[in-house]
Amino acid sequence: MASTFTPLHDRILVQRLEETESKTSFGIIIPDSAKEKPQQGTVVSVGKGKSNDEGKVFPLDVKPGDQILFGKYSGTEIKLDGADYLIMREEEVLGILKS
Numbered sequence: 001m002a003s004t005f006t007p008l009h010d011r012i013l014v015q016r017l018e019e020t021e022s023k024t025s026f027g028i029i030i031p032d033s034a035k036e037k038p039q040q041g042t043v044v045s046v047g048k049g050k051s052n053d054e055g056k057v058f059p060l061d062v063k064p065g066d067q068i069l070f071g072k073y074s075g076t077e078i079k080l081d082g083a084d085y086l087i088m089r090e091e092e093v094l095g096i097l098k099s
Contacts, residue, residue, distance in 0.1 A: 005080055007087060010050040011063055014041040014075065014086040040069055040088065040097070050090075060090050067097040 007013050017040045043066045049059040062068060075088030 004018055005010065007047040008041060009047045010060060010090045011087055012046045012060070012090055012093070014070070014088060016041045016045050016084065016086060020070065025053040039072055039074075040067065044065055046087045046090075062090060062093060067099070068095065 005013055041063050043062050045064055046060050046062060049057045051057045070086075070088065070093055074092040075086035078085050078087055
């Protein structure tokens with residue numbers, strides 16, 4: 001249902017990769033509060049682009065479906081239709097992963 005959400009301007013909607021269960025080599029399970037969240041995700045939707053003072057719009061380099069890397073504290077966590085997403089500016093994206 002998040003595909004009906006369109007970010008404004010140069011913002012993108014990202015679904016973070018699923019966290020895997022973490023265990024130490026001794027079998028101790030690390031609780032969610034102590035785990036690092038993945039800094040990789042999939043772009044769900046993008047805004048129209050950034051505009052300059054004259055009103056010219058520059059399209060974004062990322063597009064829906066791209067696998068991206070982003071900074072540890074990038075974006076704002078939001079919940080849409082019961083699912084967790086990040087909304088961030090394109091400038092917070094560190095790079096696009098190609099397979």
